Amino acid sequence: MNSLILSAATRILVALMLVFSVYMLLRGHNEPGGGFIGGLLATIGIVLYAIAHGSAAARKALRLDPLTIAMGGLGIALLAGVLAVLFGDPFFSGQWSFPFAEGGDKGFPISTVLLFDIGVYLVVVGAVLAIVLGLEEEV
Amino acid sequence: MSWLLALPVILPFATAVLVFLLRSRGAAGRWLSVAGCGLLLVVSILLMAATWREGVIAAQMGGWPAPFGITLVADLLSAVMVLITAITGLAVAVYALADIDERRETLGYHALFQILLAGVCGAFLTGDIFNLYVWFEVMLIASFGLLVLGGDKAQLDGGIKYVTLNLVSTVMFLTGIALLYGLTGTLNMADLHGAVREVENQGLLTVVAVVFMIAFGVKAAVFPLFFWLPASYHTPPVAVSAVFAGLLTKVGVYALIRTFTLIFTEDTAYTHNLLLVVAALTMVTGVLGAAAQNEFRKILSFHIVSQIGYMILGLALYTPLALVGAVFYLVHHIIVKANLFLVSGVAKRLTGSFELSAIGGLYKSSPFLAVLFLIPAFSLAGFPPLSGFWAKFLLVKASLEVEAYLIAAVALVVGLLTIFSMTKIWAEAFWKPHPEGKEPVLSALDARARMALMAPILALATLTIIIGFYPEPFVIFAERSAAQLLDPALYVRAVLGAAT
Numbered sequence: 001m002n003s004l005i006l007s008a009a010t011r012i013l014v015a016l017m018l019v020f021s022v023y024m025l026l027r028g029h030n031e032p033g034g035g036f037i038g039g040l041l042a043t044i045g046i047v048l049y050a051i052a053h054g055s056a057a058a059r060k061a062l063r064l065d066p067l068t069i070a071m072g073g074l075g076i077a078l079l080a081g082v083l084a085v086l087f088g089d090p091f092f093s094g095q096w097s098f099p100f101a102e103g104g105d106k107g108f109p110i111s112t113v114l115l116f117d118i119g120v121y122l123v124v125v126g127a128v129l130a131i132v133l134g135l136e137e138e139v
Numbered sequence: 140m141s142w143l144l145a146l147p148v149i150l151p152f153a154t155a156v157l158v159f160l161l162r163s164r165g166a167a168g169r170w171l172s173v174a175g176c177g178l179l180l181v182v183s184i185l186l187m188a189a190t191w192r193e194g195v196i197a198a199q200m201g202g203w204p205a206p207f208g209i210t211l212v213a214d215l216l217s218a219v220m221v222l223i224t225a226i227t228g229l230a231v232a233v234y235a236l237a238d239i240d241e242r243r244e245t246l247g248y249h250a251l252f253q254i255l256l257a258g259v260c261g262a263f264l265t266g267d268i269f270n271l272y273v274w275f276e277v278m279l280i281a282s283f284g285l286l287v288l289g290g291d292k293a294q295l296d297g298g299i300k301y302v303t304l305n306l307v308s309t310v311m312f313l314t315g316i317a318l319l320y321g322l323t324g325t326l327n328m329a330d331l332h333g334a335v336r337e338v339e340n341q342g343l344l345t346v347v348a349v350v351f352m353i354a355f356g357v358k359a360a361v362f363p364l365f366f367w368l369p370a371s372y373h374t375p376p377v378a379v380s381a382v383f384a385g386l387l388t389k390v391g392v393y394a395l396i397r398t399f400t401l402i403f404t405e406d407t408a409y410t411h412n413l414l415l416v417v418a419a420l421t422m423v424t425g426v427l428g429a430a431a432q433n434e435f436r437k438i439l440s441f442h443i444v445s446q447i448g449y450m451i452l453g454l455a456l457y458t459p460l461a462l463v464g465a466v467f468y469l470v471h472h473i474i475v476k477a478n479l480f481l482v483s484g485v486a487k488r489l490t491g492s493f494e495l496s497a498i499g500g501l502y503k504s505s506p507f508l509a510v511l512f513l514i515p516a517f518s519l520a521g522f523p524p525l526s527g528f529w530a531k532f533l534l535v536k537a538s539l540e541v542e543a544y545l546i547a548a549v550a551l552v553v554g555l556l557t558i559f560s561m562t563k564i565w566a567e568a569f570w571k572p573h574p575e576g577k578e579p580v581l582s583a584l585d586a587r588a589r590m591a592l593m594a595p596i597l598a599l600a601t602l603t604i605i606i607g608f609y610p611e612p613f614v615i616f617a618e619r620s621a622a623q624l625l626d627p628a629l630y631v632r633a634v635l636g637a638a639t
Binding site for chain 1: 141
């Protein structure tokens with residue numbers, strides 16, 4: 001679509017949506033959110049970009065083929081499950097690390113649970129974009 | 140132990156990721172897919188050995204105890220299904236080396252194939268009914284991708300019928316799960332075994348059982364829900380339809396066996412009699428449908444339907460011997476059916492078509508292929524001493540034991556009619572001369588393609604012969620497996636621990 005208003009607004013909106021999607025991804029552990037919703041939000045941002053500038057431009061901005069992103073996400077999610085074996089736990093047990101923890105403060109907790117969510121995020125972005133961009137180019 | 144149960148799912152997923160990233164590299168991706176299937180076979184043999192030694196083994200994913208977390212369980216039935224999945228997967232992966240063109244490879248055939256295997260293994264191993272639903276979805280997505288991959292017109296036509304009907308089944312399944320959860324408050328299958336007995340409204344429970352029966356019935360392609368199968372299985376490449384034919388409907392049969400021996404066993408007078416009627420009609424309609432067809436793979440597709448009837452028959456009779464027959468039949472059938480589809484692919488390569496009227500001359504020019512067709516074809520029809528004979532023998536004996544003479548007669552007549560359509564393929568494709576005077580010799584294929592196509596067929600035919608000539612260990616295995624199915628206490632204890 002060739003619209004000055006849309007392409008000008010897109011420049012701000014896409015950035016906001018992408019940042020918000022990462023925010024949703026990160027808050028997902030204890031509050032509503034997570035990889036799936038975050039991934040959908042990111043997808044909406046990129047689809048908006050594709051509507052404003054065409055799907056070829058969107059593909060170029062992505063750098064990677066959507067399906068490659070999805071499969072990479074699957075690999076990351078799988079890795080998050082497999083990591084548990086290194087610690088002798090059952091498959092998919094969450095592994096936690098608390099760097100900078102002092103006393104009662106949890107510091108900066110990172111976990112394989114987040115890694116799994118990032119995998120889901122990428123699978124959703126890749127899979128949905130593959131469908132949407134595919135349909136967009138069909139017509 | 141937990142890893143042994145999770146690996147049959149992890150391995151194909153990991154292979155899928157790697158082969159997808161290598162999808163435009165040709166040989167590397169192809170061989171990696173074969174290697175992944177080889178590893179899966181090794182793991183499934185280990186799993187088989189562990190269940191043989193210890194009975195039922197279970198693992199809680201993420202360390203969340205049952206019935207709250209997701210449990211993976213393997214009893215003998217699950218283990219043998221995973222093993223047979225790995226065997227079929229390996230055979231088809233080797234066959235695909237020569238069968239799948241580069242265009243389909245770059246579109247991701249191998250990755251989808253591996254995801255399909257992961258879905259099938261997951262469905263066999265899960266001990267949670269909602270998780271089973273998730274694996275059905277994984278299978279549906281992967282199989283839909285495989286079915287339409289390449290985008291031929293016939294493929295899309297078959298694909299739409301396939302996906303629409305399977306979506307209906309999925310919605311039914313989900314509805315059933317919701318109702319069951321509303322009644323019992325649990326989704327863990329071992330927990331459900333105890334919980335359904337405490338439900339006050341047993342009538343509603345029977346309704347839920349029938350909802351599940353319809354949902355799995357569509358997947359298993361039983362009468363009258365089978366029509367999507369012959370409409371779609373003859374459209375994709377052989378390396379796709381062979382794995383569909385061998386495995387997908389059998390997941391539906393497995394789910395029926397699992398739920399109707401573990402959960403819905405309160406009102407067997409109603410549910411299992413319904414299954415018995417369905418089994419008889421499935422056998423008859425499938426074989427009659429096949430008689431009317433004149434295309435190699437369409438005949439085979441209708442025979443899947445008719446053979447599913449036999450397995451359901453074993454479940455419906457619900458006696459120890461009948462379940463032995465059902466388990467034996469499942470194992471024998473997957474090998475035979477996948478093999479027949481592989482043979483049909485080679486026949487098409489050599490003669491140029493799947494239409495029986497347009498091909499011929501295979502017996503004279505490629506006697507080796509003819510012999511390899513005869514083994515699974517006669518096994519399917521139940522010729523002694525091939526594997527199908529023992530499978531049918533067990534089921535007919537089981538029906539006679541409970542004095543179900545009518546169903547025994549149906550099973551025997553359907554066996555005869557199966558021979559009729561197998562001889563039709565034999566007479567048309569193998570015996571009569573090729574209508575255009577072609578000589579379909581095997582050496583027309585180049586040496587590597589010949590190896591890749593013939594080796595899996597030979598291996599599966601050998602397995603059929605081994606089962607046929609030494610049925611003893613397989614029957615003993617099926618007996619132990621059936622005993623586990625009829626006494627779910629072991630399964631429940633393995634999942635929920637000693638507390639219950």
